[in-house]
Each structure stands twice: as C-alpha cells, then as structure tokens.
Amino acid sequence: MDATNPLSDVRAAAPIRVRSGRRIADRVLRVSCLVATLIGAVVLGSILLMLILEGVKGFSPGLFVEPTPGPGSDGGGIANAILGSLVLTLIGIVVATPIGVMAGTYLAEYGRTSKLADLIRFLNDILLSAPSILIGLFVYTLMVRPMGTYSGWAGGVALAIIATPVIVRTTEDMLRLVPGSLREAGAALGAPPSRVILSVTWRAASAGIVTGIILALARIAGETAPLLFTALNNNSWFSPTLMGGVANLPVMIYQFALSPYPNWQSLAWSGALLITVTILALSVVARLVIKNPKAR
Structure with missing residues (x-):
C-alpha cells in the first residue's frame, strides 16, 4: 500500500467499514429477535401459568x-x-x-x-x-x-x-x-x-x-x-x-x-x-x- 496515496488508504479501509457495519446489523437483528422471542415466551407463559393455576382449582370428580x-x-x-x-x-x-x-x-x-x-x-x-x-x-x-x-x-x-x-x-x-x-x-x-x-x-x-x-x-x-x-x-x-x-x-x-x-x-x-x-x-x-x- 502506497503511504503517499490517500486514495489507496480509503480503498483499503472501505471493505473493513462495510464488514463492520454488517456485523453490527447482524448483532442488532439477533438481539431484536431474541428480545421479541423472550417477550412472546413470557406473555404466553404467563397466560398458561394463570390458566393452570385457576383451572386446576375447579377440577373434581x-x-x-x-x-x-x-x-x-x-x-x-x-x-x-x-x-x-x-x-x-x-x-x-x-x-x-x-x-x-x-x-x-x-x-x-x-x-x-x-x-x-x-x-x-x-x-x-x-x-x-x-x-x-x-x-x-x-x-x-x-x-x-x-x-x-x-x-x-x-x-x-x-x-x-x-x-x-x-x-x-x-x-x-x-x-x-x-x-x-x-x-x-x-x-x-x-x-x-x-x-x-x-x-x-x-x-x-x-x-x-x-x-x-x-x-x-x-x-x-x-x-x-x-x-x-x-x-x-x-x-x-x-x-x-x-x-x-x-x-x-x-x-x-x-x-x-x-x-x-x-x-x-x-x-x-x-x-x-x-x-x-x-x-x-x-x-x-x-x-x-x-x-x-x-x-x-
């Protein structure tokens, strides 16, 4: 790489910035999916738990x-x-x-x-x-x-x-x-x-x-x-x-x-x-x- 050519520095750094941006976007998407999954699981689990606790009370022969x-x-x-x-x-x-x-x-x-x-x-x-x-x-x-x-x-x-x-x-x-x-x-x-x-x-x-x-x-x-x-x-x-x-x-x-x-x-x-x-x-x-x- 030519140290006296600033254009070569930009070209060399560009791929690194693109890959870094993709990594960040990938991590953000993963975290978002994980959070959404946890929210859904918590809501569904709460409904099922309440249903079990209340429903079992009425069970009898x-x-x-x-x-x-x-x-x-x-x-x-x-x-x-x-x-x-x-x-x-x-x-x-x-x-x-x-x-x-x-x-x-x-x-x-x-x-x-x-x-x-x-x-x-x-x-x-x-x-x-x-x-x-x-x-x-x-x-x-x-x-x-x-x-x-x-x-x-x-x-x-x-x-x-x-x-x-x-x-x-x-x-x-x-x-x-x-x-x-x-x-x-x-x-x-x-x-x-x-x-x-x-x-x-x-x-x-x-x-x-x-x-x-x-x-x-x-x-x-x-x-x-x-x-x-x-x-x-x-x-x-x-x-x-x-x-x-x-x-x-x-x-x-x-x-x-x-x-x-x-x-x-x-x-x-x-x-x-x-x-x-x-x-x-x-x-x-x-x-x-x-x-x-x-x-x-």
Missing part, C-alpha cells in the same frame, strides 16, 4: 360426570358441555374431511393450472381467512331461521365450513410434494389416474393429509363465535335429535366467565384449561405424524 349447574348453584360439572363439544366437533370433521380431501385432490391432480382451479383456490383462501362469526351468521340464516330453533346440526355445519379450507390447502400442498416419477410409474403399469391417486399419491402423502385433518380438528375445537349463532348452549343434556340448544365448552366458557357467580367462573377456568390441553395434544400428535419417517 364431578367435573366430568355432572351437567352444568343453574345460576347461583354450587357444585356441578361440565360433562354435558364436554359431550356436546365432542359431538359438534365430530360432525364438523366428518363433513369437512371428505370434501376437503377430494377438493384438494382435484386442485393438485386434475385442475392444477386451470381457471376453475384458480377460482377455487381464491375462494378457499377467502374462506380460510374469513371471520368465524360471519360463518356463524351464514349458517344461522341458512339453517337456524328456517328450522326455527338452534341445533347441533347447524353447529356441526358451521364448524365443517371452518375446517374445510384448512384440509383443502393442506391436502393440495402435500399432494404437490409427491414426486411426479411415482405417478409416471403407476401410469407405466397401465393404471388409470384414479387408481394411481388411490394407491400411490394418497399413500405417499397420507402423513401430510392426516396432519391437515388433525390441525383442522384443533382449529374448530375452540371456536365460539359460530356456535353462538347455531348451537348456542344448554345447562342440561341435549336431545338425541340435536334439536334445541346443545351444550358445548366454548360457549359455556364464554357465558360462565362473564357471570357474577364464583362457581360458574371456576367451571369456566376448568373448561378453558381442558380445551387448551386438548388442542395442545392435537398439535403434538400432528407434529409427531409429520416427523414419523414410517408415516412418510
């Missing part, structure tokens, strides 16, 4: 075998709400699964880049991000008003509408990940496209499809807004026909948490803890299915 008590009553449980939530969620996922899987299969295997497929994807994205309360109002107008009463069937349909776009998106994405060579191998053996999809494509993507169904199940397990307009609630056991109000955990938690009765508030905390544990368990199962090499 009668919680799972007795129906919800009347206003101002002592004791009772949430057995009817648990059973109602299981029935509504089962109806929703049973209706949504075949529709979602078949629609996702059409988009990935048949429609692909067609205009109809693009329109379906666009509508599916809108439905995926639509507020659940709007879906509740839609089903209320479609089913509750014509029937003249709330029902578990309307609640199940509302939950199915929410779950379907999740299954559609996951199924399409998983099928698109299947190598084209597998389809070509099936076609080379003389199998029609339907047989290739049933025996090859679905089997290769089965883990991802099942994961999408589990995620959709976790998505609808805690929905409250659509059930307020469809199934509502009931402080006793619901009718076998599912007509009239059907007790369910989300609406029960909403109503009991806003009540002035300590017993109802305690049951609301216990129900909230139960739903949280259930959704956490479903999420863990979904991750285990994804990571299971045998399932792939």
Whole structure:
C-alpha cells in the first residue's frame, strides 16, 4: 500500500467499514429477535401459568360426570358441555374431511393450472381467512331461521365450513410434494389416474393429509363465535335429535366467565384449561405424524 496515496488508504479501509457495519446489523437483528422471542415466551407463559393455576382449582370428580349447574348453584360439572363439544366437533370433521380431501385432490391432480382451479383456490383462501362469526351468521340464516330453533346440526355445519379450507390447502400442498416419477410409474403399469391417486399419491402423502385433518380438528375445537349463532348452549343434556340448544365448552366458557357467580367462573377456568390441553395434544400428535419417517 502506497503511504503517499490517500486514495489507496480509503480503498483499503472501505471493505473493513462495510464488514463492520454488517456485523453490527447482524448483532442488532439477533438481539431484536431474541428480545421479541423472550417477550412472546413470557406473555404466553404467563397466560398458561394463570390458566393452570385457576383451572386446576375447579377440577373434581364431578367435573366430568355432572351437567352444568343453574345460576347461583354450587357444585356441578361440565360433562354435558364436554359431550356436546365432542359431538359438534365430530360432525364438523366428518363433513369437512371428505370434501376437503377430494377438493384438494382435484386442485393438485386434475385442475392444477386451470381457471376453475384458480377460482377455487381464491375462494378457499377467502374462506380460510374469513371471520368465524360471519360463518356463524351464514349458517344461522341458512339453517337456524328456517328450522326455527338452534341445533347441533347447524353447529356441526358451521364448524365443517371452518375446517374445510384448512384440509383443502393442506391436502393440495402435500399432494404437490409427491414426486411426479411415482405417478409416471403407476401410469407405466397401465393404471388409470384414479387408481394411481388411490394407491400411490394418497399413500405417499397420507402423513401430510392426516396432519391437515388433525390441525383442522384443533382449529374448530375452540371456536365460539359460530356456535353462538347455531348451537348456542344448554345447562342440561341435549336431545338425541340435536334439536334445541346443545351444550358445548366454548360457549359455556364464554357465558360462565362473564357471570357474577364464583362457581360458574371456576367451571369456566376448568373448561378453558381442558380445551387448551386438548388442542395442545392435537398439535403434538400432528407434529409427531409429520416427523414419523414410517408415516412418510
């Protein structure tokens, strides 16, 4: 380096300044990400801790075998709400699964880049991000008003509408990940496209499809807004026909948490803890299915 040439000094120092600036920017970004992560973890941990501390207080043997008590009553449980939530969620996922899987299969295997497929994807994205309360109002107008009463069937349909776009998106994405060579191998053996999809494509993507169904199940397990307009609630056991109000955990938690009765508030905390544990368990199962090499 020429000591008498100031330009050479600038050129020599420039790369050092650039690298130093990048190091500083990298450290600032790392610290920012770490701080944001800690803030999120603290907030989430505080919520979970409060939920556990308050929810465990209401746990008792009668919680799972007795129906919800009347206003101002002592004791009772949430057995009817648990059973109602299981029935509504089962109806929703049973209706949504075949529709979602078949629609996702059409988009990935048949429609692909067609205009109809693009329109379906666009509508599916809108439905995926639509507020659940709007879906509740839609089903209320479609089913509750014509029937003249709330029902578990309307609640199940509302939950199915929410779950379907999740299954559609996951199924399409998983099928698109299947190598084209597998389809070509099936076609080379003389199998029609339907047989290739049933025996090859679905089997290769089965883990991802099942994961999408589990995620959709976790998505609808805690929905409250659509059930307020469809199934509502009931402080006793619901009718076998599912007509009239059907007790369910989300609406029960909403109503009991806003009540002035300590017993109802305690049951609301216990129900909230139960739903949280259930959704956490479903999420863990979904991750285990994804990571299971045998399932792939």
